Amino acid sequence: MDAQKTQTPNHDEEELVLFLEPDQLVADRRRPLPRAKLSPRLTAFLLFARIAVTVFAGLAIYTFAAQLH
Amino acid sequence: MKPPAEAAALPLPSRPLTEEDLRRSEDRARVWLARLNGRRLMLLWLLVGPGVLVMLGENDGPSMLSYAATGAQYGVDFFLPFILVTFAMAYLCQEMVMRVAAVTHRGYGQLVLERFGPFWGWVAAGDLLLTNTVTLIAEFVAVRAGVAYFLGSSHFAGPVAAAIGVGLVAAALGLGRYWRWERFVLGLAVLNGLFVPAALLSHPHWHAVAKAVVTFSPFPGGSLQTLLLLLASTIGATVTPWMVFFQQSAAADKGLTPKDIRHGRYDTLGGAFLAAIFGCAALLAGAALHGHGGENPTGAGFPLALARVVGRPVGTLFALGLIEAGVVALLTISASTAYAFGECVGAANSFNNSPRRALLFYAVNVSVTMLAAVVILIPGAPLLSIALNANVLATVLLPVTLMFLILLANDRELMGSYVNSRLRNLAAGLIVGLVSLAGAAYAIESFLETVHVV
Numbered sequence: 001m002d003a004q005k006t007q008t009p010n011h012d013e014e015e016l017v018l019f020l021e022p023d024q025l026v027a028d029r030r031r032p033l034p035r036a037k038l039s040p041r042l043t044a045f046l047l048f049a050r051i052a053v054t055v056f057a058g059l060a061i062y063t064f065a066a067q068l069h
Numbered sequence: 070m071k072p073p074a075e076a077a078a079l080p081l082p083s084r085p086l087t088e089e090d091l092r093r094s095e096d097r098a099r100v101w102l103a104r105l106n107g108r109r110l111m112l113l114w115l116l117v118g119p120g121v122l123v124m125l126g127e128n129d130g131p132s133m134l135s136y137a138a139t140g141a142q143y144g145v146d147f148f149l150p151f152i153l154v155t156f157a158m159a160y161l162c163q164e165m166v167m168r169v170a171a172v173t174h175r176g177y178g179q180l181v182l183e184r185f186g187p188f189w190g191w192v193a194a195g196d197l198l199l200t201n202t203v204t205l206i207a208e209f210v211a212v213r214a215g216v217a218y219f220l221g222s223s224h225f226a227g228p229v230a231a232a233i234g235v236g237l238v239a240a241a242l243g244l245g246r247y248w249r250w251e252r253f254v255l256g257l258a259v260l261n262g263l264f265v266p267a268a269l270l271s272h273p274h275w276h277a278v279a280k281a282v283v284t285f286s287p288f289p290g291g292s293l294q295t296l297l298l299l300l301a302s303t304i305g306a307t308v309t310p311w312m313v314f315f316q317q318s319a320a321a322d323k324g325l326t327p328k329d330i331r332h333g334r335y336d337t338l339g340g341a342f343l344a345a346i347f348g349c350a351a352l353l354a355g356a357a358l359h360g361h362g363g364e365n366p367t368g369a370g371f372p373l374a375l376a377r378v379v380g381r382p383v384g385t386l387f388a389l390g391l392i393e394a395g396v397v398a399l400l401t402i403s404a405s406t407a408y409a410f411g412e413c414v415g416a417a418n419s420f421n422n423s424p425r426r427a428l429l430f431y432a433v434n435v436s437v438t439m440l441a442a443v444v445i446l447i448p449g450a451p452l453l454s455i456a457l458n459a460n461v462l463a464t465v466l467l468p469v470t471l472m473f474l475i476l477l478a479n480d481r482e483l484m485g486s487y488v489n490s491r492l493r494n495l496a497a498g499l500i501v502g503l504v505s506l507a508g509a510a511y512a513i514e515s516f517l518e519t520v521h522v523v
Contacts, residue, residue: 019094019098019101020097020324021174023174024093024097024174024324024326026087026090026417027085029179033180035184035185035186036480049472052509053508056508056509056512057462059512059515063512063516064462066519067519068451
């Protein structure tokens with residue numbers, strides 16, 4: 001199927017696409033969703049978790065590197 | 070084939086249609102027809118895929134080596150039932166992933182980026198890139214270990230393993246659409262079952278197996294660092310960041326809808342069940358080496374040690390299993406990287422696109438595999454250490470990935486009536502707590518030991 005054909009679908013192809021839900025179409029999936037509203041408390045918790053995970057990952061990588069020597 | 074009556078009543082879509090839309094709609098038409106005609110087995114056949122693939126994909130080379138190493142070190146004990154528990158955890162997490170995909174039709178990377186902003190989206194993608202690169206190297210290590218068993222020398226094993234891995238990833242990408250790619254990888258993934266005859270031929274002590282499963286004992290002794298490493302790596306062998314990215318993107322690429330959630334659960338549960346059985350089988354095979362102090366059951370030595378102690382058929386089956394486990398994980402993990410990258414930069418990211426239309430997706434898929442292949446060809450590279458630490462790194466980085474998954478699964482604007490129940494949130498919260506504890510405990514304890522504080 002070439003690129004030109006997909007831009008101008010024939011009737012059979014248009015009917016076939018009805019087997020998809022409207023928001024399954026590529027054009028719909030590329031439409032950005034609105035940003036979620038995160039409370040300040042949740043944002044702070046996520047940042048804390050992120051920092052903790054980064055520190056622990058750093059410790060694990062340091063241990064791995066030290067074991068190589 | 071005529072479209073469903075309720076859809077036929079709607080106006081035809083005015084948006085430009087892509088080859089991705091048309092190929093996915095062909096797959097959905099077959100699902101609709103099977104459902105209409107009440108063909109239950111056909112419907113199940115059409116809808117299974119992402120769940121089985123993600124679970125058997127996570128029974129990868131490092132995981133199977135980790136299970137076998139645990140069996141060799143501790144025998145049949147606490148870790149056998151612990152594997153079953155971790156796969157129950159994996160099911161709970163991956164069911165959420167499948168449900169979010171079926172309702173939103175979008176990948177995890179895209180949803181995090183759009184709902185929580187570019188910072189969180191790119192940080193999640195960065196975590197994925199780091200853990201996936203390390204894990205892909207570890208997969209090649211496992212494939213090389215299996216190949217070395219047959220070649221009788223590790224000199225050519227690296228290049229042969231690299232050729233097998235890169236060749237299969239490239240071949241799978243040439244299949245032209247998601248359905249064919251999925252069936253190809255599923256066909257390889259069922260060979261994960263090779264660990265079952267390997268376990269049976271190693272004559273496990275069934276009384277000890279039954280006792281361990283029922284009592285979670287004996288609890289392993291030894292150093293705290295080794296125990297924490299095994300706990301963290303066993304968790305990392307069953308729940309990892311790439312699984313979240315992969316199953317959500319694959320389920321969206323397959324075209325799952327809310328009507329398919331029940332079958333998506335069968336798919337995920339079936340995958341978890343098979344993966345748990347095969348994982349336990351690897352541990353039981355490794356347990357045959359327990360008490361044989363003269364053996365060195367690590368990496369490439371595992372199949373050879375099994376061949377010496379239990380017999381050549383067990384060594385051969387284990388070596389073939391390692392090659393399969395590594396190859397399937399190469400296919401799924403490279404796909405998860407390509408999906409995530411495409412989602413974050415907003416480029417086409419589907420196996421239903423031709424390489425011409427999704428150049429970036431295909432290029433990332435192959436190049437990340439080739440990068441890992443190049444690393445295993447470097448003389449003197451610390452491959453075994455990388456393989457053993459890959460799962461641990463995944464465990465340490467997993468909690469934040471799971472937190473965003475839980476937020477998405479509770480997002481009523483996105484999920485409507487498909488949000489998590491209270492019970493599921495409680496279970497998910499416990500999983501995040503356990504994973505965080507295991508990852509943090511290992512990281513802190515091993516660091517303190519390394520700098521000689523304890």
